[in-house]
Amino acid sequence: AKDGQPTLLSEIYTELYITEGGTGGVNDEHEVRQIETASKKRLTEDTTVKCNDIFKPLCGRETPIRTVLTKGVAGIGKTVSVQKFILDWVDGKANQDVHFIFALPFRDLNLIKDEYSLIELLHHFIPDLKSVESTELFRYKVLFIFDGLDECRLDFHNNESWFDVTKKTSLDVLLTNLIKGNLLPSALLWITSRPPAANQIPPKCIDQVTEIRGFSDAQKEEYFRRRFSDQSLASRIMTHVKSSRSLFIMCHIPVFCWISATVLERLFSETDRGEIPRTLTEMYTHFLIFQTSLKNDKYMKNSETKLKEHSKKFLLKLGKLAFYNLEKGNLIFYEQDLTENDINVSEASVYSGVCTEVFKEEHGLYQEKVYCFVHLSIQEYLAALYVFLSNSSADLLKTAVDQVLKSKNGHLDLYLRFLLGLSTDSSKTLLQRLLGETRTSSHDIKETAQYIKEKIQDNLSPERTINLFHCLNELGDNSLVEEVQRYLNSGSLSAEDLSPAQWSALAFVLLMSDEKLDVFDLKKFIRSYKEHWRLLPVVKTSRTALLDSCNLTEKCCEMLASALRSNSSPLRELDLSNNDLQDSGVMLLSAGLGNSHCKLGILRSVLLVFDCSNTKLVLASALRSNSSHLRELDLSDNDLQDSGVKLLSTELANPHCKLKILRSVCNLTDKCCEVLASALRTNSSHLRELDLSDNDLQDSGVKLLSAGLGDSQCKLGILSVDHSGECRNRPGLQKYSCQLTLDPNTANRRLSLSGGNRKVTWGAEQPYPDHPERFDRCTQVLCRESLTGRCYWEAEWDGYGAHIGVTYKGIERKGWSDCRLGNNDKSWCLYCDPDSYSVCHNNKQTVIPIVPSGSHRVGVYLDWGAGALSFYRVSSDGLTPLYSFTSSFTELLYPGFGVFINSSVSL
Numbered sequence: 027a028k029d030g031q032p033t034l035l036s037e038i039y040t041e042l043y044i045t046e047g048g049t050g051g052v053n054d055e056h057e058v059r060q061i062e063t064a065s066k067k068r069l070t071e072d073t074t075v076k077c078n079d080i081f082k083p084l085c086g087r088e089t090p091i092r093t094v095l096t097k098g099v100a101g102i103g104k105t106v107s108v109q110k111f112i113l114d115w116v117d118g119k120a121n122q123d124v125h126f127i128f129a130l131p132f133r134d135l136n137l138i139k140d141e142y143s144l145i146e147l148l149h150h151f152i153p154d155l156k157s158v159e160s161t162e163l164f165r166y167k168v169l170f171i172f173d174g175l176d177e178c179r180l181d182f183h184n185n186e187s188w189f190d191v192t193k194k195t196s197l198d199v200l201l202t203n204l205i206k207g208n209l210l211p212s213a214l215l216w217i218t219s220r221p222p223a224a225n226q227i228p229p230k231c232i233d234q235v236t237e238i239r240g241f242s243d244a245q246k247e248e249y250f251r252r253r254f255s256d257q258s259l260a261s262r263i264m265t266h267v268k269s270s271r272s273l274f275i276m277c278h279i280p281v282f283c284w285i286s287a288t289v290l291e292r293l294f295s296e297t298d299r300g301e302i303p304r305t306l307t308e309m310y311t312h313f314l315i316f317q318t319s320l321k322n323d324k325y326m327k328n329s330e331t332k333l334k335e336h337s338k339k340f341l342l343k344l345g346k347l348a349f350y351n352l353e354k355g356n357l358i359f360y361e362q363d364l365t366e367n368d369i370n371v372s373e374a375s376v377y378s379g380v381c382t383e384v385f386k387e388e389h390g391l392y393q394e395k396v397y398c399f400v401h402l403s404i405q406e407y408l409a410a411l412y413v414f415l416s417n418s419s420a421d422l423l424k425t426a427v428d429q430v431l432k433s434k435n436g437h438l439d440l441y442l443r444f445l446l447g448l449s450t451d452s453s454k455t456l457l458q459r460l461l462g463e464t465r466t467s468s469h470d471i472k473e474t475a476q477y478i479k480e481k482i483q484d485n486l487s488p489e490r491t492i493n494l495f496h497c498l499n500e501l502g503d504n505s506l507v508e509e510v511q512r513y514l515n516s517g518s519l520s521a522e523d524l525s526p527a528q529w530s531a532l533a534f535v536l537l538m539s540d541e542k543l544d545v546f547d548l549k550k551f552i553r554s555y556k557e558h559w560r561l562l563p564v565v566k567t568s569r570t571a572l573l574d575s576c577n578l579t580e581k582c583c584e585m586l587a588s589a590l591r592s593n594s595s596p597l598r599e600l601d602l603s604n605n606d607l608q609d610s611g612v613m614l615l616s617a618g619l620g621n622s623h624c625k626l627g628i629l630r631s632v633l634l635v636f637d638c639s640n641t642k643l644v645l646a647s648a649l650r651s652n653s654s655h656l657r658e659l660d661l662s663d664n665d666l667q668d669s670g671v672k673l674l675s676t677e678l679a680n681p682h683c684k685l686k687i688l689r690s691v692c693n694l695t696d697k698c699c700e701v702l703a704s705a706l707r708t709n710s711s712h713l714r715e716l717d718l719s720d721n722d723l724q725d726s727g728v729k730l731l732s733a734g735l736g737d738s739q740c741k742l743g744i745l746s747v748d749h750s751g752e753c754r755n756r757p758g759l760q761k762y763s764c765q766l767t768l769d770p771n772t773a774n775r776r777l778s779l780s781g782g783n784r785k786v787t788w789g790a791e792q793p794y795p796d797h798p799e800r801f802d803r804c805t806q807v808l809c810r811e812s813l814t815g816r817c818y819w820e821a822e823w824d825g826y827g828a829h830i831g832v833t834y835k836g837i838e839r840k841g842w843s844d845c846r847l848g849n850n851d852k853s854w855c856l857y858c859d860p861d862s863y864s865v866c867h868n869n870k871q872t873v874i875p876i877v878p879s880g881s882h883r884v885g886v887y888l889d890w891g892a893g894a895l896s897f898y899r900v901s902s903d904g905l906t907p908l909y910s911f912t913s914s915f916t917e918l919l920y921p922g923f924g925v926f927i928n929s930s931v932s933l
């Protein structure tokens with residue numbers, strides 16, 4: 027609210043996005059990055075809870091709720107939600123069954139030094155209630171709201187039990203016993219906390235955890251509409267915020283909406299308003315200008331130069347405090363910290379928009395005043411301002427980049443963004459308005475940007491790399507991002523071999539785009555397997571990630587595991603087929619799967635190294651983990667062996683394993699069938715569908731399984747078995763091998779067939795009869811067999827080269843260009859010659875930056891149902907992925923070949 031003009035809560039309150047909130051576990055990501063990931067999360071994903079319904083049991087729950095814990099990062103709206111709840115209750119709009127609400131913020135409770143009984147404590151805070159007797163507390167429905175648990179430490183382990191509401195004790199004992207339900211078990215409790223402090227309370231004391239996620243995109247707009255009575259001003263502000271992605275993302279945090287609204291309202295209504303902030307740094311500098319002028323108007327009727335001089339001194343002192351404590355990770359300060367930094371305590375509280383006063387206990391004595399910045403980002407800004415103004419080294423920016431990149435958890439990321447942002451000319455002009463004439467060192471922005479671009483080429487973690495792009499944005503250098511955007515817009519990205527920095531820029535563009543990425547298919551973007559890991563951060567913000575046949579390495583697994591662990595990631599489905607992850611990779615992934623934040627529901631084809639006992643154990647523990655959301659697991663390509671199946675069966679029988687669908691368990695022996703059958707018989711197995719079609723099950727095996735199915739406890743609805751022959755037992759893709767023969771009716775007259783119609787050779791014209799399916803001009807031939815499902819075949823060419831592909835039956839046969847495999851929308855093809863490969867579909871050719879290096883053998887894998895067609899180079903080193911098309915195939919596909927002059931192809 028503007029000073030002296032209070033705003034009514036009911037007018038500005040905007041419904042927040044509150045969700046049922048998991049475990050109360052600690053998330054060590056920087057808050058701003060959590061917001062970036064969460065902004066991609068689809069709103070329908072979570073169970074949302076209205077502020078007034080916080081005590082209503084969510085569907086599926088029958089027991090009433092006594093204690094609710096609401097988590098949320100700083101400035102996200104916890105206190106405002108509490109106030110709105112109370113307001114609606116007072117207005118008779120909601121929760122009318124509650125007779126008394128006692129709102130006791132920890133900030134106020136921390137002032138209590140003496141011992142009190144519960145009833146005395148209430149009388150102390152609400153003297154009007156002196157007439158209420160302790161017995162009456164039991165007769166009425168009473169709600170306690172404790173806001174800001176993060177400002178307090180409770181000792182749940184050592185405090186004695188306390189049952190009497192009339193007996194005096196310490197506040198710590200009163201509160202822990204109230205929360206445990208020893209004191210006044212009939213009361214309702216609502217506790218709010220920033221996430222890191224939330225796990226102070228033992229989970230068994232909490233009936234429901236909710237999380238405030240801030241504003242969704244629609245709620246951001248609503249906030250600005252409600253905040254301003256002048257709707258045209260509201261739309262202008264909204265349009266401006268939307269035009270800068272980094273500002274728009276930050277608006278997820280209501281306190282940032284408030285900062286932006288404060289700054290932009292003033293700027294848009296000033297006649298000579300100058301530059302409107304487009305970067306975070308500019309926004310915060312304007313905010314400080316506003317706060318300072320407010321303070322000056324109010325408290326110091328003095329000359330402007332003197333005022334600025336005074337403000338500068340004060341801000342530098344505050345900045346010093348901010349910087350040294352940020353480095354140490356301290357966000358709360360004591361009076362002593364302020365005096366040591368020569369900060370006048372009463373002046374700090376005057377800057378109420380920047381530094382608020384809070385009170386906090388220390389060692390059980392509730393007497394020390396403590397302070398913190400309104401939001402961590404303000405501390406980060408002031409720290410940067412201090413360093414920028416007090417360090418005149420020419421290398422300041424580069425040294426800061428190096429220093430920040432060393433941080434593992436990114437605690438200086440936003441500080442670096444601000445520091446770089448402050449060094450631009452536009453910021454310097456703004457700083458003059460804030461601080462008056464100030465000497466600042468000049469830094470070569472171009473050189474710094476170049477330095478950052480070089481750093482981006484390094485093997486940094488994705489989070490650090492992304493922050494460096496934000497830094498470039500603050501410096502006003504968006505050239506890398508613009509280059510990639512141009513490739514994306516022209517559709518020619520796939521043909522380009524991007525530099526490492528461009529790969530990272532592509533990841534940044536995909537992450538920052540406001541389009542929700544439902545399915546992230548890595549193969550669509552990559553041509554080589556050197557730098558593809560740079561795109562993996564995108565996995566964290568997509569719902570389905572298709573990473574099959576992508577040569578994933580251990581490093582990639584590390585990134586995937588971090589996506590799995592992320593609380594805010596929408597990732598629900600992951601396809602890892604045809605990757606050799608190695609033991610260490612699977613271990614990393616399994617640990618991610620077992621993490622309490624992991625919400626993955628479907629995992630496809632992770633190749634397990636099942637003779638390694640460690641891997642087995644870790645995956646097993648992931649399946650068993652109580653919090654696991656895994657419902658569908660596809661184990662194709664794995665040879666689990668008896669011991670593996672045994673382990674898996676034990677997990678299936680474990681009541682915590684909620685797996686519903688298990689696909690493609692192969693190489694089952696009779697022994698395996700027996701163990702599996704016994705798992706199906708257990709009451710606790712959740713399995714509804716079991717796909718064993720990749721097995722050549724003998725009658726004896728089927729019999730054993732059927733015995734399991736017949737059991738009354740077995741809940742399995744679908745069992746797929748398939749006697750498809752012994753090839754299913756072969757390793758890798760070979761298990762999908764199919765026998766193909768060439769169709770003479772389709773062969774061009776220049777092609778002769780031999781070897782039982784499994785070899786085609788270019789040569790003299792053959793006297794074939796006319797046939798509607800014959801290619802009359804293109805030297806091509808198709809196979810007889812039409813394909814669906816999963817199939818794999820290999821072809822070897824000789825001579826100048828060949829085209830190897832698949833097509834719908836409807837491909838043109840007469841004429842030239844429309845008939846060629848790959849030249850139309852009916853066919854997909856790999857072009858091979860001794861020096862290069864390229865692929866073509868719908869006349870769009872893409873060169874593949876992999877050389878044939880002597881190998882003329884090509885493997886083709888079709889997963890018709892999944893819409894995937896992959897080509898591989900086959901050599902003594904195994905299969906090298908060349909390219910994968912993804913397409914939703916609508917008709918049966920026929921393998922086909924085009925044969926160059928004096929060349930041949932054999933199946």
Ligand SMILES: Nc1ncnc2c1ncn2[C@@H]1O[C@H](COP(=O)(O)OP(=O)(O)OP(=O)(O)O)[C@@H](O)[C@H]1O
Nearest residue numbers: 038039040099100101102103104105106280281284
């Ligand atoms: N629902 C809302 N509608 C409108 N404005 C809001 C809303 N929630 C928060 N705000 C704005 O954001 C500011 C910060 O919110 P609040 O104090 O509730 O955050 P908090 O989560 O309690 O933070 P902290 O952990 O730092 O105490 C408020 O002063 C208000 O300006």
